[in-house]
Amino acid sequence: MSSVSNSMGRWCCNLSWRAALNFLAIFTISTNVSAMTSLSDEALSGVSGAGIAVALDDFRFAMAPTSYIELTGSDGGANWQRGDARYYGLSLTGGGSGTDWYGDGCASADPLSCPLGVGTISDFASVYNPFLLRVFQYEGYDYQGTYRNQIAPGSANSMPTVLELIGPSKVPDPWRWSFLGELEVGRNAGSPADVGSNHSEATFLQSQTIIYGKPITADGRPAILRLLKVENTADPTFGLMYQSALSGDFRFSVAHSTDGGPDGLHEVPNFDDNEGVHFKNVDAFLPLGQLHYQAITLDNVAPGDGNFVIELTRLPGNDANIYNDFYSFSSDCTGVYSGVDCGYKRTGRPERYNETHGYVYWGDPSSNNSDANTTDGIYFKAPAGETFQAYARTNNSAPEGNNSINYSMTGNAFNLGDARVEGLLVQHLKITSLGAN
Amino acid sequence: MKVNAFIHGCSISLIVVCLFLNSPSSKAMTSLDDDELSDITGQALFVSDYVSGVGTNDGDPYNEFGFYRMGLDVELAMNANIDKLALGCGGVNDNLVVGCDIDFDYVSFMGRVGSGPGSPVTSDFKLTRPFVELAVKNDDNPTLRQIAGIKIGSQSADGFVSIGRRYQSGQINHENGGQCGSGSNALNCHSGINNLSGALGVEMSVAVPIKLNILFGAGFSGIACFGNTANTSDDCGPSEKFTTQVTGTRMTAVGLQDVDLTNNGGLFDLISSARADISQSLRFIHGFALQDTSDFGLSFQRERISYPNFDQNAYTQTANTGWWMNVPDVKVLNIQGEQVTLNLLDAISALGEGVNLTNIELNQTPAINCYGNNRFC
Numbered sequence: 086m087s088s089v090s091n092s093m094g095r096w097c098c099n100l101s102w103r104a105a106l107n108f109l110a111i112f113t114i115s116t117n118v119s120a121m122t123s124l125s126d127e128a129l130s131g132v133s134g135a136g137i138a139v140a141l142d143d144f145r146f147a148m149a150p151t152s153y154i155e156l157t158g159s160d161g162g163a164n165w166q167r168g169d170a171r172y173y174g175l176s177l178t179g180g181g182s183g184t185d186w187y188g189d190g191c192a193s194a195d196p197l198s199c200p201l202g203v204g205t206i207s208d209f210a211s212v213y214n215p216f217l218l219r220v221f222q223y224e225g226y227d228y229q230g231t232y233r234n235q236i237a238p239g240s241a242n243s244m245p246t247v248l249e250l251i252g253p254s255k256v257p258d259p260w261r262w263s264f265l266g267e268l269e270v271g272r273n274a275g276s277p278a279d280v281g282s283n284h285s286e287a288t289f290l291q292s293q294t295i296i297y298g299k300p301i302t303a304d305g306r307p308a309i310l311r312l313l314k315v316e317n318t319a320d321p322t323f324g325l326m327y328q329s330a331l332s333g334d335f336r337f338s339v340a341h342s343t344d345g346g347p348d349g350l351h352e353v354p355n356f357d358d359n360e361g362v363h364f365k366n367v368d369a370f371l372p373l374g375q376l377h378y379q380a381i382t383l384d385n386v387a388p389g390d391g392n393f394v395i396e397l398t399r400l401p402g403n404d405a406n407i408y409n410d411f412y413s414f415s416s417d418c419t420g421v422y423s424g425v426d427c428g429y430k431r432t433g434r435p436e437r438y439n440e441t442h443g444y445v446y447w448g449d450p451s452s453n454n455s456d457a458n459t460t461d462g463i464y465f466k467a468p469a470g471e472t473f474q475a476y477a478r479t480n481n482s483a484p485e486g487n488n489s490i491n492y493s494m495t496g497n498a499f500n501l502g503d504a505r506v507e508g509l510l511v512q513h514l515k516i517t518s519l520g521a522n
Numbered sequence: 523m524k525v526n527a528f529i530h531g532c533s534i535s536l537i538v539v540c541l542f543l544n545s546p547s548s549k550a551m552t553s554l555d556d557d558e559l560s561d562i563t564g565q566a567l568f569v570s571d572y573v574s575g576v577g578t579n580d581g582d583p584y585n586e587f588g589f590y591r592m593g594l595d596v597e598l599a600m601n602a603n604i605d606k607l608a609l610g611c612g613g614v615n616d617n618l619v620v621g622c623d624i625d626f627d628y629v630s631f632m633g634r635v636g637s638g639p640g641s642p643v644t645s646d647f648k649l650t651r652p653f654v655e656l657a658v659k660n661d662d663n664p665t666l667r668q669i670a671g672i673k674i675g676s677q678s679a680d681g682f683v684s685i686g687r688r689y690q691s692g693q694i695n696h697e698n699g700g701q702c703g704s705g706s707n708a709l710n711c712h713s714g715i716n717n718l719s720g721a722l723g724v725e726m727s728v729a730v731p732i733k734l735n736i737l738f739g740a741g742f743s744g745i746a747c748f749g750n751t752a753n754t755s756d757d758c759g760p761s762e763k764f765t766t767q768v769t770g771t772r773m774t775a776v777g778l779q780d781v782d783l784t785n786n787g788g789l790f791d792l793i794s795s796a797r798a799d800i801s802q803s804l805r806f807i808h809g810f811a812l813q814d815t816s817d818f819g820l821s822f823q824r825e826r827i828s829y830p831n832f833d834q835n836a837y838t839q840t841a842n843t844g845w846w847m848n849v850p851d852v853k854v855l856n857i858q859g860e861q862v863t864l865n866l867l868d869a870i871s872a873l874g875e876g877v878n879l880t881n882i883e884l885n886q887t888p889a890i891n892c893y894g895n896n897r898f899c
Contacts, residue, residue: 161569168570341664456614465824502613508605
């Protein structure tokens, strides 16, 4: 559970947008004033094309660097200590020049060197690509294997209604997300560390996280949150679906600048502009849930001890139509790909495959990064003037003798190459809390 | 309704909600100052730890870091497939071998039964208290403090990891090329682990039928073995348990040298000191079980790092620059190799420098983790 520090002066939000907030709401025009009445599922499903669009131009959000959101921790048992995490100075700003949290200007062309842009995001969610909150119907198989494709309510195959919030699908300019993180380890509730405690006296780590990217995939798919009733007759509970989409660059760093600044608990440090681990050209898509046979549900643990469950329900196995939709095999499976081997075929997969399978790319897989590349993939960088040694050894052990080889290089930055996870199919995911009792 | 049950059960987890729901009487809200707020514990399911490797003077120069561990106080159970897992492709490790640090085709995370796979789709791979660990260099000096590595691990990992595809004789291997067959073409029957960087603690048991040709086809047959085999026709068993460490970057094969063989059958019994040198492509290995192990992890680092184990009483095998998988308890058991035919010269060699056993057909098959008997999805 997050607690928010929002007392006067601690929470400082800077919200500015040129056209303020444009609601392009299309409501059914009522000619008579009448009392509001609730809509049943069937009545609600009869509504089409209705929703609320939120367009935001010249948007900028910035918390003061001393304001924070905190995750207050738990002890966790053997080999664990209480952990407290604080997210200071959460911000969502535009590109270009800016400042760091300490107040130093940073005119560097590299957005990952500068956490706070002074400018706004001009087309945060333009009128052509707004946030959209709407009620909608989709075709698809439900948990029982019934194909739901009828608009009219009342029949067994009526399309279920979902409430969905869809993010912008066209984002011309990247957003800059950033926060100053503080991890405090082993805080004793009876004698918490003092503000400004020296790093070596209190176990904590301050870090800087900067994301310069877009809340869409590289091919323009938006993030979507859906709220729905689970179409499982045996368990018609409340459900969620979330389609995560993100692309851009990322940096995580811990070094402080040699220009000074405090190294104390709850104090605002002056971070180095270069050090850290960088991820360039990230592209990620993760679908959690499928209409209408898989959803995220909430439950309590059986004894009711306070622990709870967040579950992406298991793929139903009762109907081939369901899992064949989920698996979305290639339509051209012959020879070594015929029959039960069709899932190995990587070409000719239908578009539906890309809706049920996720992926993450860290770097452009079509490029081959050199050892000092700082424009693609994953790389570590030391502060200016500092170096580190990259080393690796292999042993492919031919039957005769030792086939060991190694290399060693010293430098300021080294690239670890690209990484990718393709065709991620989550058939079940269940998170059960252990310490909420 | 589940939702109502969830909300009712959240008296600890959703403290704000429950302050309203569980309040016995109406009270005015009061603000909390920082000190009072810091007294609140157990709300975020967030746990942590810190291990200082600095100044341990244990002879390991690669654990001189501050290790910050951030965990979730949860059990995470999942059943998932990955079509392609390729980590650390290109980059600085191309100076060693061109390729990827970790490169797997057709990966499944599922539950286990013993050391084998669990039921398709309905079994789960489980992580208890998964965590992220940061290796910070020069932790006590703010201007020289640097992030050097990041590891994903858990207090316990339990389940089965299936990898790869197996082809039938005569089929063309579409991931690696070549036609599946016997003997030297056995490797072409397998896809899966193309590259692996890491430290694998492997328990292995192998039984290989060996035919010893003495003269004009006449000879003796027996079974050479090592490890804890389940096969009663050989002379290996629980007392022969064999474990080894396989460590390196961008490995393509497991190499074991001078493995003492236990053998039976006729004249072969006379070769009491027979040994084997084994080089087995990782493509033959199609899965491993993690049996409630505490030090399964995946990391990437800019330099060599020895991460602490979960119990913090030792450091794991030093990870090289790049991506690295730490699997301390891999079971590769009861491998039944195809028959190896030796002539008299080979037998003499077994007495001396050892028999070369290269890319023996291990007869492993990837687990199915899909409905409808589909081999992968």
